[in-house]
Amino acid sequence: MVTSLPNSSLEASTGKKKALKENILTPRFYTTDFEKAANLDYSAQDEELQAMLAEMRADYNRHHFTRDEEFNQSWEHITGEARQAFIDYLERSCVSEFSGFLLFKELSRRLKARNPLLAEIFNLMARDEARHAGFLNKAMGDFDCAMDLGYLTKHRVYTFFPIEWVIYTVYLSEKIGYWRYIIIYRHLEKHPENQFYPLFRYFESWCQDENRHGDIFKALLRSQPKLWKTWQSRLWSRFFLLTVFATHTLTVHERAGFYRLLGLAPTEFDAEVIRKTNETAARAFPSVLNTEHPEFFKRLHCCRELNVKISEIDNSSQPKWLKALRKLPLQLSIIGHLLRIYLIKGIDAEALRGTVR
Numbered sequence: 001m002v003t004s005l006p007n008s009s010l011e012a013s014t015g016k017k018k019a020l021k022e023n024i025l026t027p028r029f030y031t032t033d034f035e036k037a038a039n040l041d042y043s044a045q046d047e048e049l050q051a052m053l054a055e056m057r058a059d060y061n062r063h064h065f066t067r068d069e070e071f072n073q074s075w076e077h078i079t080g081e082a083r084q085a086f087i088d089y090l091e092r093s094c095v096s097e098f099s100g101f102l103l104f105k106e107l108s109r110r111l112k113a114r115n116p117l118l119a120e121i122f123n124l125m126a127r128d129e130a131r132h133a134g135f136l137n138k139a140m141g142d143f144d145c146a147m148d149l150g151y152l153t154k155h156r157v158y159t160f161f162p163i164e165w166v167i168y169t170v171y172l173s174e175k176i177g178y179w180r181y182i183i184i185y186r187h188l189e190k191h192p193e194n195q196f197y198p199l200f201r202y203f204e205s206w207c208q209d210e211n212r213h214g215d216i217f218k219a220l221l222r223s224q225p226k227l228w229k230t231w232q233s234r235l236w237s238r239f240f241l242l243t244v245f246a247t248h249t250l251t252v253h254e255r256a257g258f259y260r261l262l263g264l265a266p267t268e269f270d271a272e273v274i275r276k277t278n279e280t281a282a283r284a285f286p287s288v289l290n291t292e293h294p295e296f297f298k299r300l301h302c303c304r305e306l307n308v309k310i311s312e313i314d315n316s317s318q319p320k321w322l323k324a325l326r327k328l329p330l331q332l333s334i335i336g337h338l339l340r341i342y343l344i345k346g347i348d349a350e351a352l353r354g355t356v357r
């Protein structure tokens with residue numbers, strides 16, 4: 001789950017109390033119209049959902065999230081910018097996982113009476129996300145900080161998304177999460193010398209949880225013809241792909257220090273995650289982006305450069321009004337680039353269905 005949340009409600013605690021720097025890339029908490037979610041007819045994908053429930057019940061990762069002895073050592077040798085970049089990575093990942101937990105838990109609670117099948121599936125997804133968040137939180141403990149999840153639960157601020165948007169965005173966050181975890185895992189398999197902390201060894205089975213969660217949301221999406229059979233759904237699909245990819249690309253480059261620590265080139269990692277997620281999304285979405293178009297990564301790259309300038313202004317000591325004034329043309333320019341990417345002719349995934357791997 002990826003997503004944003006106001007700074008005031010986000011504080012890491014124990015040892016060092018620290019607040020996560022807030023910007024548009026900060027993970028968010030979502031809420032939706034639960035009444036509408038309960039009233040939708042999911043029967044078109046009943047068989048698929050039953051199969052997914054059986055997989056979720058099987059709980060393949062029941063014993064996976066147990067810390068082994070490799071964690072029991074000092075991590076003080078990871079210092080400076082690298083340490084900060086890694087803590088930032090852990091924090092945001094933890095909040096994303098936790099926001100998934102809260103959303104799935106609430107969906108489960110609200111659907112219990114009317115759709116026991118989905119209620120159980122959401123409950124089991126919440127189980128997985130709680131494990132993921134907890135595991136990351138323990139990792140943060142190794143670096144003298146931890147998220148105060150109790151505080152977050154009480155003070156969370158929600159962003160409202162209609163259920164249709166939740167289905168598109170959760171599907172994408174689960175699948176992009178899968179690709180992020182597996183690409184890091186496979187890279188470290190080839191370059192074990194870059195495995196600076198044991199967390200990454202857990203990513204192979206971990207990403208299978210995210211993959212299953214994505215498949216569940218794929219079934220939800222395909223159960224609603226208006227989410228893939230209409231011309232509007234084609235526009236929405238590409239819109240959500242673009243917002244998820246833009247957020248991803250800016251986040252990866254804000255955390256470039258962390259990826260370099262892993263021996264991964266941020267630009268290549270970024271592009272591979274985007275290509276793979278876009279390819280995967282063609283199995284669920286009616287239309288996807290054309291990542292091979294020469295303008296696609298070129299313009300995303302421009303957005304990153306502009307975002308670096310925005311961060312520089314943010315970090316300056318200028319008065320707020322002057323910062324806002326200086327940032328405005330840069331922000332408009334980012335929107336311009338994204339709009340031009342959006343207008344690149346998409347790929348008709350319905351026509352490809354059956355041939356896409």
Ligand SMILES: [Fe+2]
Nearest residue numbers: 001097129132
């Ligand atoms: Fe997760």
Ligand SMILES: [Fe+2]
Nearest residue numbers: 001174210213
């Ligand atoms: Fe997940």
